[in-house]
Amino acid sequence: MPLKLFCCDECIPERKNHVYIKEEGEDTTDFLPLSNIDTIAGSLSERGCSYCGAKLVIGGVIKDCIQMIHGPVGCAYDTWHTKRYPSDNDNFQLKYIWSSDTKEKHIVFGAEKQLKKAIMEAFQEFPAIKRMFVYTTCTTALIGDNPKAVCREVQEELEDVDIFVVECPGFAGVSQSKGHHELNIGWMRDKIGTLEPEITSEYTINVIGDYNIQGDTYVLQKYLDKMGIQVIAHFTGNVTYDQLRCMHRAKLNVVNCARSAGYIANELKRVYDIPRMDVDTWGFEYVKVALRKIGAFFGLEDKAEEVIAEEVAKYEGKLDWYKERLKGKQICIWTGGPRLWHWTKALEDDLGMEVVAMSSKFGHQEDFEKVIARGRIGTIYIDDGNELEFFEVLDNIHADLIFTGPRVGDLVKKLHIPYINGHAYHNGPYMGFEGAVNMARDMYNAIYSPMWKLAGKDPRETDSPMWSLTEKDS
Numbered sequence: 001m002p003l004k005l006f007c008c009d010e011c012i013p014e015r016k017n018h019v020y021i022k023e024e025g026e027d028t029t030d031f032l033p034l035s036n037i038d039t040i041a042g043s044l045s046e047r048g049c050s051y052c053g054a055k056l057v058i059g060g061v062i063k064d065c066i067q068m069i070h071g072p073v074g075c076a077y078d079t080w081h082t083k084r085y086p087s088d089n090d091n092f093q094l095k096y097i098w099s100s101d102t103k104e105k106h107i108v109f110g111a112e113k114q115l116k117k118a119i120m121e122a123f124q125e126f127p128a129i130k131r132m133f134v135y136t137t138c139t140t141a142l143i144g145d146n147p148k149a150v151c152r153e154v155q156e157e158l159e160d161v162d163i164f165v166v167e168c169p170g171f172a173g174v175s176q177s178k179g180h181h182e183l184n185i186g187w188m189r190d191k192i193g194t195l196e197p198e199i200t201s202e203y204t205i206n207v208i209g210d211y212n213i214q215g216d217t218y219v220l221q222k223y224l225d226k227m228g229i230q231v232i233a234h235f236t237g238n239v240t241y242d243q244l245r246c247m248h249r250a251k252l253n254v255v256n257c258a259r260s261a262g263y264i265a266n267e268l269k270r271v272y273d274i275p276r277m278d279v280d281t282w283g284f285e286y287v288k289v290a291l292r293k294i295g296a297f298f299g300l301e302d303k304a305e306e307v308i309a310e311e312v313a314k315y316e317g318k319l320d321w322y323k324e325r326l327k328g329k330q331i332c333i334w335t336g337g338p339r340l341w342h343w344t345k346a347l348e349d350d351l352g353m354e355v356v357a358m359s360s361k362f363g364h365q366e367d368f369e370k371v372i373a374r375g376r377i378g379t380i381y382i383d384d385g386n387e388l389e390f391f392e393v394l395d396n397i398h399a400d401l402i403f404t405g406p407r408v409g410d411l412v413k414k415l416h417i418p419y420i421n422g423h424a425y426h427n428g429p430y431m432g433f434e435g436a437v438n439m440a441r442d443m444y445n446a447i448y449s450p451m452w453k454l455a456g457k458d459p460r461e462t463d464s465p466m467w468s469l470t471e472k473d474s
């Protein structure tokens with residue numbers, strides 16, 4: 001049971017149960033690090049809140065609705081414009097955010113009237129938009145507001161609008177994962193089955209758990225179009241509110257991010273008997289498998305092979321060029337959870353890289369089962385890691401590159417280790433065949449950047465060419 005207590009965690013020894021190093025012969029039925037439980041007091045967690053999981057990750061991606069945040073204005077601001085998920089309607093969802101802007105007096109007297117006023121104003125200012133998401137936050141949940149009643153009232157008054165309320169106060173659950181769950185279950189309960197789609201193909205699917213990060217959805221859509229498959233809804237990349245209401249009409253649910261959206265796939269199975277098929281849409285070899293699985297389900301094997309052959313012809317040579325230069329490089333993946341198991345073996349198999357440390361903010365037991373099964377011996381697996389632990393990891397291993405968020409990324413850059421945005425990507429999309437090449441290109445550019453030769457130089461050193469130049473000039 002190779003648990004590890006980092007030196008920096010001596011005063012919080014419970015952290016030992018969250019760090020695991022895989023040994024030869026170990027299997028996940030013997031041991032898993034603890035996950036999806038409260039952050040230990042004293043550990044500076046990287047996790048997000050439940051509201052953030054609902055709004056920033058899933059609901060905020062929808063391209064044609066008003067995003068009304070019922071709470072103080074900061075909750076809206078902090079989840080506005082920070083995630084790169086474009087849309088084909090000129091990025092409406094990235095441009096705007098709305099807030100009921102609750103203040104002290106609303107905490108004392110209630111904020112429902114304030115919410116109604118904000119909703120009415122928003123619909124008036126954007127008369128073409130008839131759909132809305134309303135999110136609760138810590139404050140408005142604590143004072144016991146009833147936003148559902150407010151929204152029912154508005155719907156009766158305005159008639160042509162449709163509003164969905166997510167009860168996702170930040171304090172609910174232990175991480176953003178709770179917000180994913182709330183939104184999945186709420187949407188299933190309130191909205192799925194309330195509209196019928198136009199069916200244009202006998203092969204219909206939902207793509208679940210893909211958020212069009214820098215265009216991922218467009219890549220997948222292109223392959224599926226070529227196979228003659230109709231996507232009823234992408235949950236939730238480049239999707240409309242009304243498309244998501246029609247998810248009950250798909251014959252198959254294809255699930256990529258099982259963590260954030262496995263719930264809705266399970267509910268669609270339970271209620272509508274739609275089968276769930278889990279795939280990996282990142283990774284050159286994994287995408288082949290994904291397309292073959294979808295093809296096999298519908299008897300479209302030939303179509304899948306055609307798409308694969310066409311894409312491989314275009315991109316395999318490029319990937320090989322990067323593989324030559326990236327093989328043997330050691331990297332860390334410190335993101336939310338699923339990308340650990342989607343990426344680790346893909347990077348090893350496609351590019352010959354070695355993933356030496358992985359940290360998941362909010363993965364559950366099943367995510368650790370998957371990542372440890374797919375990961376290497378000797379790799380460090382961390383649940384809910386904190387910054388001090390990250391620095392200690394870097395003292396103990398060699399890393400050529402780190403996939404993480406901009407905050408930790410900027411810190412590791414100070415250690416002269418390149419980082420790539422593992423959440424919103426550097427220059428995506430990263431999904432599909434072309435995405436695998438983009439990811440390899442970004443890694444290559446990061447690792448081989450000539451900037452690293454300068455980064456270690458102190459201009460005050462007398463032998464530094466930069467310094468001597470300045471001295472001569474003066």
Ligand code: CFM
Pocket residue numbers: 053057176211213257259260335336337338339340422423424
């Ligand atoms: Fe799924 Fe995601 Fe992720 Fe995620 Fe996230 Fe994300 Fe992530 Mo950042 S839905 S769980 S809550 S793949 S925002 S697009 S990158 S931590 S590993």
